[in-house]
Amino acid sequence: MTSHRSAPNRDSLSSAEETSVRRTGILQSWLMPLLVSAISLSYAFLDWNIYRERSLARPDGWKLYFSGQIDAPWQYRIGVWEVVKWLHRWFHLKAYDALTLIDVLCLALSLWLALRVLRNFEAYKIASPPTQWLATAGVLFLAEYYLVWGHWFQTEDTMPSILFVMFNLALVYGEIVRSRVLACLLLVCLGCIQGLVRADVAVVLHTGFFLAVLFNKKAVPLGRSWQAATSLLAALAAGCVQLYLMLVRFPNARYGPEGVFQLMNNLKPEMWATMLLATLPFWLLLGLIAGKRYLPDAVTTMLLVSSLLYLPLWATVGLLDEVRIFLPFAFALMPATVLAFVGLMPQSSSTGN
Numbered sequence: 001m002t003s004h005r006s007a008p009n010r011d012s013l014s015s016a017e018e019t020s021v022r023r024t025g026i027l028q029s030w031l032m033p034l035l036v037s038a039i040s041l042s043y044a045f046l047d048w049n050i051y052r053e054r055s056l057a058r059p060d061g062w063k064l065y066f067s068g069q070i071d072a073p074w075q076y077r078i079g080v081w082e083v084v085k086w087l088h089r090w091f092h093l094k095a096y097d098a099l100t101l102i103d104v105l106c107l108a109l110s111l112w113l114a115l116r117v118l119r120n121f122e123a124y125k126i127a128s129p130p131t132q133w134l135a136t137a138g139v140l141f142l143a144e145y146y147l148v149w150g151h152w153f154q155t156e157d158t159m160p161s162i163l164f165v166m167f168n169l170a171l172v173y174g175e176i177v178r179s180r181v182l183a184c185l186l187l188v189c190l191g192c193i194q195g196l197v198r199a200d201v202a203v204v205l206h207t208g209f210f211l212a213v214l215f216n217k218k219a220v221p222l223g224r225s226w227q228a229a230t231s232l233l234a235a236l237a238a239g240c241v242q243l244y245l246m247l248v249r250f251p252n253a254r255y256g257p258e259g260v261f262q263l264m265n266n267l268k269p270e271m272w273a274t275m276l277l278a279t280l281p282f283w284l285l286l287g288l289i290a291g292k293r294y295l296p297d298a299v300t301t302m303l304l305v306s307s308l309l310y311l312p313l314w315a316t317v318g319l320l321d322e323v324r325i326f327l328p329f330a331f332a333l334m335p336a337t338v339l340a341f342v343g344l345m346p347q348s349s350s351t352g353n
Helices: 002-057 061-066 079-091 095-120 129-150 158-173 180-194 199-215 224-249 269-278 280-290 298-317 327-332 334-342
Strands: none
Touching (some): 002 061, 002 095, 002 129, 095 129, 095 158, 095 327, 095 334, 129 280, 129 327, 158 180, 158 199, 158 298, 180 199, 180 224, 199 224, 280 298, 280 334, 298 327, 327 334
């Protein structure tokens, strides 16, 4: 008699869990796009105002990018302005409207990809629905935290660069295409495109990927040999595009009075304080890894190597208080950062991927 009573209870519990999972999936299917849209559009309000104020001072100033009259390195970041020119020609959009549209679309896609990457982690897959919701909310919270700093010295190349890194991460994880050949081809093509936006991001990202695969024996989704060869080609492609812009298309571009190297300016305490505050989640993630409280998977390790390579470059040729420079790497590490902290909770099933 006892066995007859217990069997229906187990079946009832299983049915309840299936119903809960189904409801969670339905809720996510409409709630996530709503939240992503809300965050992206909210970013657009201040975004549009910043671009508009700059445009009012010189309405046609954006056209100077095509005649080589802008100081380096901005002169070499022609990619976004090519899109602005295309939108102006075909849809008669003003430059600040076009820039805002580009940022909103890039941000929305980046958030969508970040959530897809989050769901790729094994720790997320085996977690309970409440823990999954907590991780999702954590990614969106970190996104808002970083986006506040995105308006600090706002530039038009930040959001496209964030999208570039997120696309690379999703391709490496196999979240967009299943074909390894197609994924590798897209990675190289993205490297070429990013060479027109901010070549340094593409070169350092794939240099880090290459070095991580070379010295780390962990298996990666695309295969270690394929990943190493692809990252090498992508870094070279972005670097060659940069050299073309510097030596062929805009050979007369010169750096302004501030020069190339900013290391002395970055020695000021306020510069370090701003950088440490803005990138606090990144440093906390490194602390958990160093303390062996979180074990990153192979792809996260690749991304961490790239980000650590980028830090000295940022400190040498960029200003540390311009946190938007580092946001492409910090943004891409949001899923791993959230799971590292969720893994510290007692009810979590796992602490890593």
